[in-house]
Amino acid sequence: MMRCLLSAAFILWLTLFPGGYPLATFDVKSSLPPTLAVPSTSSNTIYGIVFDAGSTGTRIHIYTFHQGAAGSPLELDGEIFESVKPGLSAFAEQPEKGAESVRSLLRLAQDYIPPTQWKKTPLILKATAGLRLLPEHQAEALLVEVRKVFSSSPFLVPENSVSILDGIDEGILAWITVNFLTGRLHGDRSVGILDLGGGSTQITFLPLAKATLDQTPSDFLTSFELFNSTFRLYTHSYLGLGLKAARLAVLGASVAAAQQKQTFRSHCFPPALDAEWTFAGVTYRYAGQPDGLVGFDPCYSEVLPILQGKFHKADEIRASHFYAFSYYYDRAVDTRLIEHEDGGELTVRDFALKAEEVCDHMERFTSHSPFLCMDLTYITALLREGFGFEEHTTLQLTKKVRNVETSWTLGAIFHELQSLVHSG
Known part of the structure; x- marks a missing residue:
């Protein structure tokens, strides 16, 4: 509608x-x-x-x-x-x-x-x-x-x-909001947006390369008229791959199993951890793996399968400027990669290095959030393996632009x- x-x-x-x-x-x-x-x-x-x-x-x-x-x-x-x-x-x-x-x-x-x-x-x-x-x-x-x-x-x-x-409309409206607030609603001056919510994640940008328009599936492209010009955006919403939904996917958790009091285990948690988490009204019990194997690499190996084969990659984004918000911003603030009030610029590698630090030294970060290792690892994999950004790609992390929410x-x-x- x-x-x-x-x-x-x-x-x-x-x-x-x-x-x-x-x-x-x-x-x-x-x-x-x-x-x-x-x-x-x-x-x-x-x-x-x-x-x-x-x-x-x-x-x-x-x-x-x-x-x-x-x-x-x-x-x-x-x-x-x-x-x-x-x-x-x-x-x-x-x-x-x-x-x-x-x-x-x-x-x-x-x-x-x-x-x-x-x-x-x-x-x-x-x-x-x-x-x-x-x-x-x-x-x-x-x-x-x-x-x-x-x-x-x-x-x-x-x-x-x-x-x-609709997820596509969510991406379009967020793109227009950010480009309006930054004064960039003019052709090659526009910026792309990355939104990481709890249940879904969106990517939207204005393609400038002919190859992107020619090689992208039609359901990833949408057109509209503005200022007597036609804009054709690349936009897609990946339902079920938001940060909170991704946690469940990594754990292999289901509502039915949770109701039967099953414990969901992961190498993204400390081995001794045993806790509960409530999402969408359902309580899940989660714990570390008893084999003692922890760290970024084993966690990454659990995260990667939930992303593989589910994303279309547009080469053009590697050289494009993107604003990232929602949980990208929140987890960057949680780990002091950026300041809460001001935000800042981060590369994909910055997220990867922080994920490695948190996962390889869980004892220092577990008190803040037991999911911090998994969340940062997921963000790293999402940017790298999902969307296909390069390690040096710079993202502008922000919650507000000119004191208005980027939403x-x-x-x-x-x-x-x-x-x-x-x-x-």
């Missing part, structure tokens, strides 16, 4: 008013204050609310825009961001309880947005890999309960405001505002 909307609306999708203000005129001026003080209200202030229902948590993004004098561009002032854990998919057996987590975040929007603006403020929720991985009846039950929460809210609830976001959600609210204007 979203892909059809994107294809139909992209040529004007950021022209938010009939007078016509193209994307190039948008500007991120500053971040919103960290407090929840209600901003001064004026007729030129516009708000938008997007819920990102991911596999590990539900996040709310409250965006504030303003328009100056008539005919002036619409400007993005910033966002308020908050999250709760676990994600909606953890409430597969208790959909009403899952919807309550959404309701709790919605109160934040009511506290922040002036009541005079509520009926004008679009409210949407898009679920990602967590719900994609659930049986259809369970996913739909959760969405039904969320729709009830939305219908009782004071905000503007557009048609199809609560749905599952598909900004692209989604742009699209929603566009749709509302043209439907009105």
